Amino acid sequence: MELQGEVLVVELRLDSETKMTEKPIIVTRHLSKIYKTESLETVALADVSIQINKGEFVAIMGPSGSGKSTLMHILGALDKPTQGEYILDGENVEKLSDDELADIRNRKIGFVFQAFNLLPRTTALKNVMLPMVYAGIPKEERLKIAQKYLTMVGLADRMNHTTNQISGGQQQRVAIARALCLNPAMILADEPTGNIASAQAEEIMDIFQKLNREGHTIVMITHEPDIAEHAQRIIHIKDGRIVLDSTSHKQRLINKK
Ligand SMILES: Nc1ncnc2c1ncn2[C@@H]1O[C@H](COP(=O)(O)OP(=O)(O)OP(=O)(O)O)[C@@H](O)[C@H]1O
Numbered sequence: 001m002e003l004q005g006e007v008l009v010v011e012l013r014l015d016s017e018t019k020m021t022e023k024p025i026i027v028t029r030h031l032s033k034i035y036k037t038e039s040l041e042t043v044a045l046a047d048v049s050i051q052i053n054k055g056e057f058v059a060i061m062g063p064s065g066s067g068k069s070t071l072m073h074i075l076g077a078l079d080k081p082t083q084g085e086y087i088l089d090g091e092n093v094e095k096l097s098d099d100e101l102a103d104i105r106n107r108k109i110g111f112v113f114q115a116f117n118l119l120p121r122t123t124a125l126k127n128v129m130l131p132m133v134y135a136g137i138p139k140e141e142r143l144k145i146a147q148k149y150l151t152m153v154g155l156a157d158r159m160n161h162t163t164n165q166i167s168g169g170q171q172q173r174v175a176i177a178r179a180l181c182l183n184p185a186m187i188l189a190d191e192p193t194g195n196i197a198s199a200q201a202e203e204i205m206d207i208f209q210k211l212n213r214e215g216h217t218i219v220m221i222t223h224e225p226d227i228a229e230h231a232q233r234i235i236h237i238k239d240g241r242i243v244l245d246s247t248s249h250k251q252r253l254i255n256k257k
C-alpha cells in the first residue's frame with residue numbers, strides 16, 4: 001500500500017511539472033463541424049486536435065473554404081463544434097453557459113476579424129473605447145487606455161478621425177487597438193493583413209511580434225506565405241483537416257526591440 005502511495009505522488013509531481021512548462025491555452029480534441037443546409041451537408045472541420053501554448057505565435061494557412069474561419073470561431077468560443085472537445089485556458093467550453101462564454105471572450109480574447117467590424121461614422125477613439133464601456137471601465141480610464149493603444153499602433157494623429165476618414169490599413173490598426181484595450185491573453189486574427197498594402201501589412205506584423213514578445217498568445221489566419229513566416233509555427237489546413245504543423249521554418253523577425 002505504502003509503495004503504491006509513493007508511486008502515485010511521483011506521478012502527480014510529473015504531471016504538474018509538465019503542465020507548468022507547457023501551459024496550454026488552447027486544447028482541441030477531435031473537433032468536427034458540420035454545417036447542414038436543406039440540400040447540402042458541409043464538413044467544414046474534421047478531427048482537428050491541436051494544442052497551442054501560452055506565448056506562442058501561430059499562423060493558420062489553407063485554401064479558401066478549408067475551414068480556417070470556422071476553426072477560429074470555435075477557438076474564440078463564438079461557435080460550438082458539432083463533435084469533439086475544446087478546452088480554453090483550462091475550461092471545457094461545452095460546459096459553460098452563454099453568459100460564462102461571453103465573460104471568457106471579454107476577459108481573455110481580443111478579436112481582429114475580417115471586414116474590420118468597426119462602427120462607421122464613429123471616431124477611432126470611440127471605436128476603441130466601446131468594449132471598455134461593456135467591461136465597466138470608468139470613462140477617464142477608457143480614454144487613457146484607448147489613447148495608449150492607438151498611439152502604440154501609430155495612430156496618435158488619427159484618433160478623432162471617423163472610420164470612413166482613414167485608410168484600410170489604419171482601420172485594421174484601430175481594430176487591433178480595440179482588441180488590445182482589455183489586455184487579452186490571446187489575440188485571434190482572421191486575415192489581419194487582408195486587403196491592405198504590403199508596407200502596412202509589415203507594420204501590423206511588427207505590432208504582433210511586439211505583443212508576442214510581451215507574452216500575448218497570437219493565432220492568425222492568413223493565406224499569404226510571406227505573412228505566415230512572421231509566426232513561430234504554421235498550421236496548414238485543407239478540407240477541414242490539419243495536414244501540416246510546422247515549427248521548423250525560420251521566423252521572419254521585423255524588429256528585435
Ligand atoms: N454558416 C454556414 N453554413 C453552411 N456552410 C458554411 C457556413 N459557414 C461556412 N460554411 C462552409 O464551410 C466551409 C469552411 O468555411 P470557412 O469560412 O471556415 O473557410 P475559410 O477557410 O475561412 O475560407 P476563406 O479563406 O475563403 O475565408 C466552406 O465550404 C463554407 O462554404
Ligand SMILES: [Mg+2]
Nearest residue numbers: 068069070190
Ligand atoms: Mg475565412
